[in-house]
């Protein structure tokens with residue numbers, strides 16, 4: 001395995017390449033969308049960036065949202081919370097929505113329309129069947145997808161069963177539909193072998209109500225039969241199944257369960273499967289050692305896909321550690337996190353020859369993406385790049401135009417789930433340390449592409 005310094009030596013012209021690819025990608029990005037909906041979205045993002053009180057109100061909304069029974073209640077809570085925030089235009093609109101002068105039904109309709117319209121750009125459909133036209137359109141354009149079924153953390157066995165059943169149905173529905181899709185060579189094969197057309201991302205916390213840090217073995221036992229069922233359906237339909245990573249206190253259980261099942265003889269011939277590595281965890285390099293060791297000693301018919309992300313629970317991990325007086329498991333310095341992301345990117349790309357591991361680099365940060373593409377090019381190796389639908393659309397278009405393989409992570413869910421998802425993504429991307437925020441604020445390209 002190449003150490004970081006060796007890896008940098010292996011690609012001595014890396015920085016000029018990163019700069020060139022970064023600039024080329026920006027040049028390929030579609031110019032700012034000018035539709036009325038895009039204008040509303042920009043205003044909402046702008047208001048959230050400029051207004052910490054508004055962001056705090058939206059945070060509280062995420063907390064109360066699971067208690068809301070329907071879109072009407074969601075809208076009422078959102079309106080009330082926004083009304084508590086300061087006098088920003090969005091807050092005034094929220095206050096109007098919560099105003100008793102409007103009937104509850106009218107309030108619900110107005111809010112559901114506004115937030116729902118925005119949510120539609122982030123979710124791809126209410127269920128698998130409804131999502132099919134959008135998934136097929138992306139495929140025809142040359143963009144692969146991975147589907148994620150939205151839902152709150154599962155608290156009962158019935159909910160876990162229903163989530164697993166929806167996953168199963170999604171695999172079967174997409175499998176049938178994908179037979180009619182035209183061939184797209186870049187999306188169906190890489191240097192390591194065939195790539196399934198259908199790709200589903202699943203959350204272990206949705207497969208069992210028992211995933212608790214205090215008793216990981218109960219969570220593993222609870223999720224195991226349902227994950228096994230999904231692996232069988234994925235194998236029988238030739239799909240890829242990807243296990244998402246969640247908060248740090250569940251990482252061990254999720255990893256153990258995934259590796260345990262994929263080690264079994266019945267899954268040696270398939271399906272194609274993978275897991276997520278979170279670069280914001282300070283001990284992620286050691287975790288990657290473990291994943292690579294496992295992949296090398298458990299050769300399967302398909303390479304083990306490792307999706308590298310920074311991690312979506314930074315605030316949660318930091319606050320939780322402070323509350324308990326622990327050392328946070330996540331980097332506290334943004335640049336250190338980005339540096340680690342780049343080191344892990346290089347290690348993952350270099351681990352591919354031999355066919356036991358496939359690298360997928362997921363980010364909306366132009367520097368992180370350009371670095372991954374530049375390093376893969378310099379080493380003459382392949383790499384898949386991944387973005388979230390709605391947030392990464394412009395990057396996706398630029399990667400497509402540049403002839404690179406890109407996969408969009410596409411959530412499916414109803415309006416209520418979609419609104420909660422939208423709010424989370426808005427909060428993440430309007431935080432001080434977000435690349436998308438820096439980009440939206442007009443930070444110059446040379447700075448955005450600087451080595452972390």
Ligand SMILES: Cc1cc2nc3c(=O)[nH]c(=O)nc-3n(C[C@H](O)[C@H](O)[C@H](O)COP(=O)(O)OP(=O)(O)OC[C@H]3O[C@@H](n4cnc5c(N)ncnc54)[C@H](O)[C@@H]3O)c2cc1C
Pocket residue numbers: 243244245246276278280309310311312313314330331332333334335337362363364365368386387388408409428433434435436
């Ligand atoms: C296709 C796809 C799949 C994903 N799947 C998962 C998943 O399974 N599990 C998961 O956890 N996340 C997942 N994510 C989300 C991902 O972890 C990031 O939250 C998101 O992509 C933002 O990171 P970025 O590189 O795009 O943006 P950037 O703006 O470059 O990075 C933001 C990230 O930096 C980190 N950060 C923020 N502040 C600090 C700080 N002060 N010090 C150190 N680090 C900081 C956080 O991780 C934050 O999310 C996925 C993202 C994509 C695109």
